[in-house]
Amino acid sequence: IQIARCFEATRQRCCRLERDGRWAREQLACVEAERAALEVKLKHARNQVEVEMKKRHRAEAELEKQERKLQLVLEFLMREPWGSGMLSGEQCSVLSALAGRRLGAALVPGRRSSAVDESCQSLLSHSDISYDHTEDDVVRS
Numbered sequence: 001i002q003i004a005r006c007f008e009a010t011r012q013r014c015c016r017l018e019r020d021g022r023w024a025r026e027q028l029a030c031v032e033a034e035r036a037a038l039e040v041k042l043k044h045a046r047n048q049v050e051v052e053m054k055k056r057h058r059a060e061a062e063l064e065k066q067e068r069k070l071q072l073v074l075e076f077l078m079r080e081p082w083g084s085g086m087l088s089g090e091q092c093s094v095l096s097a098l099a100g101r102r103l104g105a106a107l108v109p110g111r112r113s114s115a116v117d118e119s120c121q122s123l124l125s126h127s128d129i130s131y132d133h134t135e136d137d138v139v140r141s
Contacts, residue, residue, distance in 0.1 A: 078096065
C-alpha cells in the first residue's frame with residue numbers, strides 16, 4: 001500500500017510538472033512573439049530616425065545656402081552707394097543688425113540649427129541604437 005501511495009504521489013507530481021511545462025512553453029511562445037513584434041517596431045523606428053536625420057541634414061544645408069544668399073544680398077546692398085541711399089536709416093540699421101547678428105553666425109562652417117537641442121542627438125542617432133544578441137545566446141543555451 002505504501003508503494004502504491006508513493007507511485008500515486010509521484011504520478012501526481014509528474015502531472016503537475018507536465019502542466020507547468022505546458023504553461024511555461026505557452027508563455028515562452030507568447031513572449032517570443034512579442035519580442036519579434038518589438039524587434040520589427042525597433043527596426044521601423046531606426047529607419048524612421050535615419051530618414052528624419054537625412055531630412056534634417058538636407059533642411060540644414062538648404063538653410064545655410066539660403067542664409068549665404070541673403071548675406072550676399074545684404075552685403076551688396078550695404079556696399080553700394082545707391083543701395084544704402086534707397087534705404088531709410090531705420091532699414092539700414094535693421095539690415096546691419098541682421099547681417100551682423102544672425103547671418104554672421106550662419107556662415108560658420110559646421111554650424112547646426114539653434115532651434116534643435118543637440119544635447120540629445122546621441123539618443124536619437126540610429127548608429128547608437130543597437131540590439132545585443134548576447135542575452136539571447138545565454139537564454140537559448
